[in-house]
Amino acid sequence: MNALPYPPELLRDVARRRTFAIISHPDAGKTTLTEKLLLFGGAIQLAGTVKARKSARHATSDWMEVEKQRGISVTSSVMQFEYQEHVVNLLDTPGHEDFSEDTYRVLTAVDAAVMVIDAAKGVEAQTIKLLEVCRMRNTPIITFVNKFDREVREPFELLEEIEAVLGIECAPITWPIGMGKTFRGVYHLREDSLLRFAPGEEKRSEAEKLDGIDNPLLAAQFPLEVGKLREDVELLRDASSPFNLDDFLAGRQTPVFFGSGINNFGVQEILQALLDWAPAPLERDGGARQVQPAEPAFTGFVFKIQANMDPRHRDRIAFFRVCSGRYSSGMKVKHVRLDREIKLANALTFMANERVLMEDAVAGDIIGIHNHGQLHIGDTLTEGETLGFKGIPYFSPELFRQARLRDPLKSKQLQKGLQELGEEGAIQVFENLASGALLLGAIGQLQFEVVAQRLQTEYKVDAIFEAADIYTARWLTFPDETTRRNFEREQQHRMGRDVDGNIVYLASTRYNLDVTREKWSKVGFHASREHGQILG
Structure with a gap:
């Protein structure tokens, strides 16, 4: 970033942003993980269940009627919440391959991604396609190997498959102890501590943490598992790649976490990794030049249009990624494609289909703009400059x-x-x-x-x-x-x-x-x- 005198408040606010998407093959547990991240982030008080479609509750991010009936995500939802002095923008994406175009467009609007893998099935077709799209932009990837509360595949086998099929180096951060009925928890390799599995608890307490691989309490509490755990940890420390932040940010290496999303286990570690390692908003290719996120001039692009989010109002919302500057209600901007000025008033932020008027937004934030047909996918808005943000895909149908x-x-x-x-x-x-x-x-x-x-x-x-x-x-x-x-x-x-x-x-x-x-x-x-x- 060049040394322009960027406004210190803008620099501070941009540095607090983390904008990421969750990607997976259908049924790997993506929507469940989305909900649990919102739960741990304090954004919701009660999780719906993805499977229990007969109940009155549905997954928070699945708001469309057809999604409630089928139990799948077919649109992309945007959710914002604050966590540990950061502002987190979470974009849930369709898991079903028939809606991959929507997912590809969403991936242009994020700075990192969490890849969810079903530990019983391993790397699946849609995961391969989505990782290829992430690789086009060198998007940093955090991997969550899910469903260890069930009988699944051996973790070493899963790591080998991720590396071989996806061509990305794995750096295990946590390591599972057992699986299914004998799932005891995970060992945090960087913190050198065991996190005990307590199914269904909303927050992990410090009482569930045991420090040190040689801690005698380990042998006392897990006499059948401690020997294999110590062998695995020794092998991992000798043979696996240590986590390297530069390689992660360049998209060459993925930190790997194990857990059970449905039981809230391993979710906090994912959230912490996003805050600690995922990048704040980065510079963007604006066509004519690179746009820096803390530039005072407002810019951004539309990556999604959604009609009838609220059927009572027959509305249409343009989902807009802010790339630089600061949004303020009532501001006037240049619509580059139409070459005319438009006014941005009453922009929204989202919690799935719940919407709140947005008073302030900076680079990394996703705002919803009421759209009467003037905004299309890929449109760029600026404060006067003629720019065009690149890479919004629209492929020939099959x-x-x-x-x-x-x-x-x-x-x-x-x-x-x-x-x-x-x-x-x-x-x-x-x-x-x-x-x-x-x-x-x-x-x-x-x-x-x-x-x-x-x-x-x-x-x-x-x-x-x-x-x-x-x-x-x-x-x-x-x-x-x-x-x-x-x-x-x-x-x-x-x-x-x-x-x-x-x-x-x-x-x-x-x-x-x-x-x-x-x-x-x-x-x-x-x-x-x-x-x-x-x-x-």
Whole structure:
């Protein structure tokens, strides 16, 4: 960071921020860990249970009706709380792979991540994909190996798999003693103390801590386990990598914790590691230059749009990561894409779907901005400077469907619903230029199911999604207007626009795409939306 005279209050407030996401394969216990972090952070008084969907309580971060019914997270929630003089911004992400795009975008807004691994299953497919996205930005990763209250795999085997499959060095911080019914606790290798497992307790007391691997109380209390524990600790100290903060911050090494999220065990250690080791907000690539977090000028970007968080108000909220400066209510900022000034008033902070008016926010904070269609995913706001924060992904869908109404009189509601759901990134929506047909693009089948349910509950539209004759979509760029006009004239039946007006080519087959690219070699066919051009 260069030595500009940054405001000392801003430097202090930025240094207090920790902004992180929790990532995992479905069912590894991510939503449970999210809740327990909030519980230990004092943000909530009562944890819901993820499995007990028949009860009146649901996981705090799962607020959408479909999530309550299915017991999965399909949106990303943002939660802020204070803990030990820090301000913690926790972003829960969808675990289901069909919603991976939403997770990828959330990962652009954080400075660190907690990776949850099911100790019975080890490294799973979605974990691999998510770690690859984190690696693109060298995001520091803390690993929590969960579910040691059950019969699971041997911890040494799990460490070897993490290193081999994910290509990241493991530095064990805690080590489990037993598993399932014989789970006794974990040994903290850095503090040289044993933390005894007491199922279900909300806070760990000092009485549950035994110092020293040679402490005679260990042998007295755990006569069957102490021998293996001492062997494991000796082996770990000789053979495993010691924790190195620089390697962690560079994304090369992950500190590993073992525990049981559902029983609150190991959660405090994760929270402490985030405060002690995870970085405060870092500089960001603003396109024209690197933006420092303690710069006085306000900047940031939209990484998510959510419609109808409160169905009574039919609202739309833009989730905005502050990258520098300080938000204050009523401030005027430049909307870079539209090149005009807008006023930011009544921004929100979140506790899942509970919202509180935000009076003050600095780099690292996530604020919610009431959005009437002017803000899109990837938009940058500044105090006058023309910047564009990089790396908000939008990939070509893998599945396509055509929307057909059961009631033709509801076409306006369908149009509005799909426009809003497309803008928030729940699904990709394309309009065929020749026929006007609305096409939906998704990563996985579950996205279509969720969109159908949301159309019904939020927009009172009953739609059927039928297979579409589309292989893939490619966003187009043209070298000049003449090429553009000629291409549009010849290929109009295969052209469309997305919800933001970017022009796309809708290929029917792989062969069709290859032939068209070969014929129009000067036209750019892009698999990601950042390259698109607005259709005039």
